[in-house]
Amino acid sequence: xxxxxxxxxxxxxxxxxxxxxxxxxxxxxxxxxxxxxxxxxxxxxxxxxxxxxxxxxxxxxxxxxxxxxxxxxxxxxxxxxxxxxxxxxxxxxxxxxxxxxxxxxxxxxxxxxxxxxxxxxxxxxxxxxxxxxxxxxxxxxxxxxxxxxxxxxxxxxxxxxxxxxxxxxxxxxxxxxxxxxxxxxxxxxxxxxxxxxxxxxxxxxxxxxxxxxxxxxxxxxxxxxxxxxxxxxxxxxxxxxxxxxxxxxxxxxxxxxxxxxxxxxxxxxxxxxxxxxxxxxxxxxxxxxxxxxxxxxxxxxxxxxxxxxxxxxxxxxxxxxxxxxxxxxxxxxxxxxxxxxxxxxxxxxxxxxxxxx
Amino acid sequence: xxxxxxxxxxxxxxxxxxxxxxxxxxxxxxxxxxxxxxxxxxxxxxxxxxxxxxxxxxxxxxxxxxxxxxxxxxxxxxxxxxxxxxxxxxxxxxxxxxxxxxxxxxxxxxxxxxxxxxxxxxxxxxxxxxxxxxxxxxxxxxxxxxxxxxxxxxxxxxxxxxxxxxxxxxxxxxxxxxxxxxxxxxxxxxxxxxxxxxxxxxxxxxxxxxxxxxxxxxxxxxxxxxxxxxxxxxxxxxxxxxxxxxxxxxxxxxxxxxxxxxxxxxxxxxxxxxxxxxxxxxxxxxxxxxxxxxxxxxxxxxxxxxxxxxxxxxxxxxxxxxxxxxxxxxxxxxxxxxxxxxxxxxxxxxxxxxxxxxxx
Numbered sequence: 267x268x269x270x271x272x273x274x275x276x277x278x279x280x281x282x283x284x285x286x287x288x289x290x291x292x293x294x295x296x297x298x299x300x301x302x303x304x305x306x307x308x309x310x311x312x313x314x315x316x317x318x319x320x321x322x323x324x325x326x327x328x329x330x331x332x333x334x335x336x337x338x339x340x341x342x343x344x345x346x347x348x349x350x351x352x353x354x355x356x357x358x359x360x361x362x363x364x365x366x367x368x369x370x371x372x373x374x375x376x377x378x379x380x381x382x383x384x385x386x387x388x389x390x391x392x393x394x395x396x397x398x399x400x401x402x403x404x405x406x407x408x409x410x411x412x413x414x415x416x417x418x419x420x421x422x423x424x425x426x427x428x429x430x431x432x433x434x435x436x437x438x439x440x441x442x443x444x445x446x447x448x449x450x451x452x453x454x455x456x457x458x459x460x461x462x463x464x465x466x467x468x469x470x471x472x473x474x475x476x477x478x479x480x481x482x483x484x485x486x487x488x489x490x491x492x493x494x495x496x497x498x499x500x501x502x503x504x505x506x507x508x509x510x511x512x513x514x515x516x517x518x519x520x521x522x523x524x525x526x527x528x529x530x531x532x533x534x535x536x537x538x539x540x541x542x543x544x545x546x547x548x549x550x551x552x553x554x555x556x557x558x559x560x561x562x563x564x565x566x567x568x569x570x571x572x573x574x575x576x577x578x579x580x581x582x583x584x585x586x587x588x589x590x591x592x593x594x595x596x597x598x599x600x601x602x603x604x605x606x607x608x609x610x611x612x613x614x615x616x617x618x619x620x621x622x623x
Numbered sequence: 624x625x626x627x628x629x630x631x632x633x634x635x636x637x638x639x640x641x642x643x644x645x646x647x648x649x650x651x652x653x654x655x656x657x658x659x660x661x662x663x664x665x666x667x668x669x670x671x672x673x674x675x676x677x678x679x680x681x682x683x684x685x686x687x688x689x690x691x692x693x694x695x696x697x698x699x700x701x702x703x704x705x706x707x708x709x710x711x712x713x714x715x716x717x718x719x720x721x722x723x724x725x726x727x728x729x730x731x732x733x734x735x736x737x738x739x740x741x742x743x744x745x746x747x748x749x750x751x752x753x754x755x756x757x758x759x760x761x762x763x764x765x766x767x768x769x770x771x772x773x774x775x776x777x778x779x780x781x782x783x784x785x786x787x788x789x790x791x792x793x794x795x796x797x798x799x800x801x802x803x804x805x806x807x808x809x810x811x812x813x814x815x816x817x818x819x820x821x822x823x824x825x826x827x828x829x830x831x832x833x834x835x836x837x838x839x840x841x842x843x844x845x846x847x848x849x850x851x852x853x854x855x856x857x858x859x860x861x862x863x864x865x866x867x868x869x870x871x872x873x874x875x876x877x878x879x880x881x882x883x884x885x886x887x888x889x890x891x892x893x894x895x896x897x898x899x900x901x902x903x904x905x906x907x908x909x910x911x912x913x914x915x916x917x918x919x920x921x922x923x924x925x926x927x928x929x930x931x932x933x934x935x936x937x938x939x940x941x942x943x944x945x946x947x948x949x950x951x952x953x954x955x956x957x958x959x960x961x962x963x964x965x966x967x968x969x970x971x972x973x974x975x976x977x978x979x980x981x982x983x
Contacts, residue, residue: 295944301949301950301951302949329944329945329947330943330944330947331940331943331944331950332943332949332950333950334940335902335905336900336902337895337896337897337900337902337903337905338690338891338895338896339905339940341895342687342691342937342940343940343944345683346680346683346684346940346941346944347944349680349683350680350944350945360802361804361900361901361902364807364809364897364898368809384800384802423787423791423803423901424791424803425801425802425803426800426801426802454783454784454787454901608800609800609801609802610801611801622787622788622791622792
């Protein structure tokens with residue numbers, strides 16, 4: 267048993283070595299959870315990959331596999347990339363966390379970058395974006411523009427990242443419109459146009475005239491367009507084809523600078539494990555153009571919030587804030603620490619509804 | 624003029640040959656598709672069919688064929704028994720999920736106790752979970768005459784909601800910082816369905832799949848129940864005269880297929896997947912239906928079909944990674960395989976005849 271495992275790992279290392287000798291290009295692999303044409307999450311990661319190619323030209327070779335299920339399938343895809351000589355592999359979905367750690371153990375010379383997770387290793391970094399900063403801008407626009415005072419929110423899964431987004435959007439909508447009310451539908455998917463469209467329709471029927479989404483397809487945009495006076499925001503990607511109405515702005519994940527930086531670090535041999543969480547200030551989160559459907563005063567206010575966050579003058583989670591059950595969370599002027607934000611599992615005061623358990 | 628003439632007897636030769644011809648036709652037309660997409664067709668076909676078996680890294684891919692093929696075979700064997708008798712369990716995916724949940728729940732309940740009996744208990748719980756989930760459509764059919772196709776299929780979606788609920792609530796890893804998903808059973812030795820020989824891919828699920836193949840073969844060829852299953856499928860009226868009790872057969876067929884699907888789920892969650900998570904199920908229960916038909920509902924055929932299906936999955940991933948083929952092209956390729964198989968099946972029952980147009 268020991269011997270076979272030894273032989274297998276020797277063979278893997280050998281395979282790796284020959285792979286590395288065969289080419290002096292730096293090989294970068296990308297594992298995608300959706301199709302590159304999803305128009306959202308995976309699309310933007312693929313834009314990052316293309317940016318890496320554009321930056322380094324023929325000094326780099328990129329490969330990708332799309333629609334990779336989380337679990338054993340992703341583990342095999344990563345192993346396959348490592349065997350074929352990848353030097354750096356970006357695994358771009360939360361569910362790839364344990365598979366990434368498993369594969370990284372077998373290939374100590376390959377660097378791994380896992381998006382949105384929390385487990386690191388000497389050759390595994392994690393990175394994510396502070397999307398909640400963008401949600402603050404969205405919430406501001408939504409709160410000022412809603413006429414029915416009902417804002418619909420399509421949640422994907424009740425994980426900290428999504429809950430953070432809901433809280434941030436709510437806090438800032440409430441700030442500009444005390445009567446605002448949130449209705450949340452959990453779709454339990456990241457990408458399912460049919461389900462997302464249904465969720466949007468349900469919310470619109472319940473009186474929502476603003477739809478925020480934490481899912482990746484443009485189906486809610488299409489549903490809002492059909493309904494008429496409903497506004498939406500692009501998610502993960504600009505979704506500009508729905509501007510100026512219903513899409514009035516968007517949160518864009520901009521992975522390109524990070525991917526270029528990390529690829530360069532591997533080329534220079536300066537790559538080290540890290541835990542990166544950047545926002546608007548560093549350019550990892552971008553706010554898509556605020557369309558002509560938004561009144562000037564609303565636009566000005568939204569840009570003011572954006573600038574304050576970008577410069578670091580304002581943190582979207584600044585006290586006084588209470589938890590949903592009324593217990594105190596942040597005192598006047600205090601800001602949330604990253605630990606609490608990373609594991610956020612509660613709504614702030616004022617939001618109706620429960621986090622599914 | 625081409626005419627189709629019904630054969631007096633289904634052709635034995637064509638029945639054996641169509642899977643091979645279908646694979647060849649898929650290679651031909653798939654190759655054309657890849658060519659249109661700008662990839663060297665020969666290289667693409669070689670990557671999909673040759674690379675996993677005999678390529679440079681086959682030492683890694685061969686075990687992976689077992690990992691990918693085992694749940695397909697295990698589930699398809701169970702389904703084929705019912706399909707032969709005209710009992711349509713379409714909800715194996717749901718039974719797979721429930722089996723994984725009950726099995727994993729038993730294991731997690733013992734955490735962190737290390738003992739030899741934990742894994743066997745999980746196996747029993749997994750089989751029982753799948754069995755119980757399949758008993759719902761079985762009971763409703765026997766008692767109220769409901770359609771088992773609809774009920775079993777709809778229960779897949781119920782099972783998926785259970786899965787999400789369990790990953791977010793009851794089975795959530797208490798040390799997971801609030802993220803969904805259970806503890807990783809790979810890190811819990813007593814509950815881990817590890818490779819029996821390291822890096823061989825040979826886990827208990829593979830063993831169970833092989834046993835199921837033998838068991839099904841003996842059952843269908845040597846046992847009274849197997850005879851009753853075949854008779855019910857081929858001549859339901861005659862079966863009734865021969866004393867087959869349909870209700871008993873429904874309960875048995877759905878029960879066995881449910882239990883096997885539950886086992887497949889348990890072996891997957893405790894082995895390759897490692898944890899209960901929202902996206903745990905990846906469609907094995909549905910793909911197994913294809914495998915069952917691709918294998919002609921015959922145990923040995925299913926074994927081969929499961930292997931072929933696993934090959935196209937793994938080869939398809941390699942083709943994506945190395946040749947930059949889109950995932951959709953690989954799916955079309957897999958679809959072609961089934962399409963050609965079903966289309967060519969026509970030749971088993973009909974023969975093509977060239978006729979001069981008759982003069983009126």
